[in-house]
Amino acid sequence: MSVSNRNHESSSILFLGTGRVEWIPKQSSDRTGYVRGDCEDQTSRGLAKSATELLESAGHKPGKCTLVLGGSLVRQRIISLAQLSDKETKAILHRKAANILEVELHQTAFTGLEMEGQDERRWLISAVRLDELRALKRDLRDAGFQVRRIVFGRLALFELGMSMLPAAEEKTAGIVIGVEGESVAISLAADGKLVQQTVVPGHFQVNSTMAASVLQELRGFESHWRRQSRGGNVQTVVIAGLNQDEAEHFELACHAALPDSTVLLAGDGPKPDREQARAEYLSLCATQASPSGNFTLPSRPRVRSLAAVAVMAMSLGLYLGFQGMQRLEDQRASLSIQTGILRSHIEKLGPVDEDLDQEQALKSEIAQRRSDLQAIGSSGLNAEEWLGLAFDAFAERAILDSIHMDDTESSESFTVSGRVPSDPVASVDALTALSRTCRSYPGIRDFELHLPTAMKEGASSKAAMSFRITAGMGDLMEGLTQ
Amino acid sequence: MKSCYSNMADRASYFRVLKLLPVLLLPIGLMGVTAPSYLGYRADSQSQSMAERGSAEARQRKAAWEALGPIEDHLNRLRRTNHSLMEMIPEWQEEIMAHGAIRKAAEDVGLTLDRIMLEEPVMVTDPLRGQVIVERSAVLTGMGGEFAGLRLVEELRTQGWPVVLHSLDLDKATRSEDSIQHALTLGLFHYADAAKFQITSTEEETSQTAVEAKIQ
Numbered sequence: 001m002s003v004s005n006r007n008h009e010s011s012s013i014l015f016l017g018t019g020r021v022e023w024i025p026k027q028s029s030d031r032t033g034y035v036r037g038d039c040e041d042q043t044s045r046g047l048a049k050s051a052t053e054l055l056e057s058a059g060h061k062p063g064k065c066t067l068v069l070g071g072s073l074v075r076q077r078i079i080s081l082a083q084l085s086d087k088e089t090k091a092i093l094h095r096k097a098a099n100i101l102e103v104e105l106h107q108t109a110f111t112g113l114e115m116e117g118q119d120e121r122r123w124l125i126s127a128v129r130l131d132e133l134r135a136l137k138r139d140l141r142d143a144g145f146q147v148r149r150i151v152f153g154r155l156a157l158f159e160l161g162m163s164m165l166p167a168a169e170e171k172t173a174g175i176v177i178g179v180e181g182e183s184v185a186i187s188l189a190a191d192g193k194l195v196q197q198t199v200v201p202g203h204f205q206v207n208s209t210m211a212a213s214v215l216q217e218l219r220g221f222e223s224h225w226r227r228q229s230r231g232g233n234v235q236t237v238v239i240a241g242l243n244q245d246e247a248e249h250f251e252l253a254c255h256a257a258l259p260d261s262t263v264l265l266a267g268d269g270p271k272p273d274r275e276q277a278r279a280e281y282l283s284l285c286a287t288q289a290s291p292s293g294n295f296t297l298p299s300r301p302r303v304r305s306l307a308a309v310a311v312m313a314m315s316l317g318l319y320l321g322f323q324g325m326q327r328l329e330d331q332r333a334s335l336s337i338q339t340g341i342l343r344s345h346i347e348k349l350g351p352v353d354e355d356l357d358q359e360q361a362l363k364s365e366i367a368q369r370r371s372d373l374q375a376i377g378s379s380g381l382n383a384e385e386w387l388g389l390a391f392d393a394f395a396e397r398a399i400l401d402s403i404h405m406d407d408t409e410s411s412e413s414f415t416v417s418g419r420v421p422s423d424p425v426a427s428v429d430a431l432t433a434l435s436r437t438c439r440s441y442p443g444i445r446d447f448e449l450h451l452p453t454a455m456k457e458g459a460s461s462k463a464a465m466s467f468r469i470t471a472g473m474g475d476l477m478e479g480l481t482q
Numbered sequence: 483m484k485s486c487y488s489n490m491a492d493r494a495s496y497f498r499v500l501k502l503l504p505v506l507l508l509p510i511g512l513m514g515v516t517a518p519s520y521l522g523y524r525a526d527s528q529s530q531s532m533a534e535r536g537s538a539e540a541r542q543r544k545a546a547w548e549a550l551g552p553i554e555d556h557l558n559r560l561r562r563t564n565h566s567l568m569e570m571i572p573e574w575q576e577e578i579m580a581h582g583a584i585r586k587a588a589e590d591v592g593l594t595l596d597r598i599m600l601e602e603p604v605m606v607t608d609p610l611r612g613q614v615i616v617e618r619s620a621v622l623t624g625m626g627g628e629f630a631g632l633r634l635v636e637e638l639r640t641q642g643w644p645v646v647l648h649s650l651d652l653d654k655a656t657r658s659e660d661s662i663q664h665a666l667t668l669g670l671f672h673y674a675d676a677a678k679f680q681i682t683s684t685e686e687e688t689s690q691t692a693v694e695a696k697i698q
Contacts, residue, residue, distance in 0.1 A: 111487065291486050292486050298497040314507040316511070324515070324516040331523060352544055355550075359553075365564055368608070369568060380645075380648055
């Protein structure tokens with residue numbers, strides 16, 4: 001049984017692995033243009049040179065391609081981590097990847113794929129040196145290759161195999177087998193996660209014991225899964241990279257090793273020869289868009305492009321700016337004319353303003369003078385009125401000796417002293433009448449009659465008795481109105 | 483929790499942002515060219531708004547001016563009123579003038595003065611046209627009829643002095659029925675030079691002097 005999974009349109013594919021360079025030209029539906037060569041120099045320049053020589057020998061021209069990495073170009077390691085936040089986990093994975101490569105953090109490109117684990121989180125780290133990746137891309141570009149995407153073949157194939165596994169029941173797992181050129185990668189997956197992965201080194205085709213080794217690994221994975229899942233089994237095995245004969249033999253062997261499993265072949269179907277099977281394998285890797293196997297370097301913005309965009313943006317900005325400036329200047333001119341008209345109108349009214357200012361100043365001056373005069377007029381004593389009242393009150397009742405009137409800041413006071421006959425009856429009558437008269441005056445306040453406390457020694461009944469009256473003076477008119 | 487991490491996407495985002503940077507030149511160019519004109523336009527606009535307000539106010543003033551009728555007649559009426567009010571207070575008077583006026587008035591009303599004490603003038607109003615109104619206090623004692631003190635005040639007013647009476651003491655017990663001992667405190671008002679007076683008043687605020695003269 002075969003299953004196809006193509007996510008991307010086909011393009012040229014360049015594979016670089018340990019000692020191997022492979023090329024599949026674009027629009028080769030049957031992958032007949034597949035060519036392969038060896039490469040001893042594993043530096044970026046050597047790999048690029050080998051790729052160029054391979055294409056030249058095959059009569060192909062380098063161009064746009066997807067770069068599939070394999071072999072030791074990508075380093076992998078499984079680590080265990082405690083439960084941490086996403087940010088912390090990512091930072092730790094980055095540091096671990098740098099440790100694997102033994103370079104600084106900024107020189108590390110990595111992906112971390114979470115694996116199935118019971119007590120702690122396990123991660124499969126795939127790491128590449130960024131400087132090597134950049135150098136490889138640069139050298140390939142110099143050789144005429146335009147690398148659009150960079151994928152790690154092993155992880156890409158694993159992701160593809162995962163997607164081909166049927167919806168897993170509980171305690172069931174699947175195995176993805178990728179027959180790479182110089183090794184075979186075997187991955188155990190369950191619940192959409194990688195459980196275990198192993199790489200068996202060696203060429204499947206030329207090594208007769210290779211199939212036995214792989215089958216042994218399969219049995220080992222199956223027993224491992226049975227223990228881990230407490231009785232689970234492996235339901236599906238996905239194989240990629242074998243030709244028709246090898247696939248048929250291996251399928252039979254698989255049924256023998258894992259009797260309950262179903263074997264699926266990745267791709268369009270069994271390929272008659274090894275080269276086509278290999279081309280199929282690489283195509284599957286190149287078309288897979290899994291994030292875990294993606295090492296595509298973002299293209300740096302080109303200075304010329306940036307400069308062109310900058311010039312265009314600046315030009316557009318200047319053009320729009322000049323347009324806006326022109327409109328603003330027109331509006332300013334219009335405003336200036338209007339303002340000029342208004343100002344000339346205001347200037348014409350200058351004499352009016354002078355007259356009004358003069359009128360206002362005169363009015364203010366008059367108001368202040370009136371206020372000052374009123375203040376002066378209202379100050380001082382209203383002595384004439386009060387003097388007349390005092391004389392009237394004393395007339396034929398008592399003898400007036402002295403009068404004192406004073407205006408302090410708070411009030412006006414009035415003190416009168418006089419004498420009455422010392423005869424008790426006569427003096428009481430006189431003083432009572434005097435007090436009644438004084439009290440009847442409107443405006444008088446706090447009237448008090450002060451009688452002598454000590455009588456003159458030997459005074460006869462005909463002698464006079466002194467007394468004193470104090471009062472506060474209010475407004476007579478105000479008192480009348482109350 | 484994520485199940486796959488990679489630092490490749492971070493770099494892609496960084497370069498995407500970098501590619502967008504030149505686009506920032508668009509608003510910079512736009513603003514760079516238009517900013518001076520815009521600032522000028524804003525200033526002109528504010529200037530025009532002010533001119534509009536000024537014009538509206540000017541129209542209001544014109545209406546008020548027209549409502550006054552013949553403006554010169556109106557202003558002359560106000561000037562006359564102001565002048566009349568101003569003349570109600572005499573100009574600056576030397577101390578000797580006040581002294582003489584009091585003595586003359588006392589003589590006219592039959593008040594025989596024993597003593598006149600004049601104090602330094604005190605400013606009682608705010609400055610107006612460079613002048614202030616000051617009050618010069620006078621303390622008088624003497625002998626006279628019952629209403630001699632009041633008549634003295636009236637006489638001074640008749641002479642053109644704005645006068646107020648602050649205190650009045652009449653003592654009938656000491657002399658005959660016809661002659662009463664008087665003690666008065668008056669306040670006489672006149673103008674003074676504001677600038678000169680203000681300086682001298684602040685300098686001599688605490689050293690107020692009194693002129694005391696025994697009447698011969």
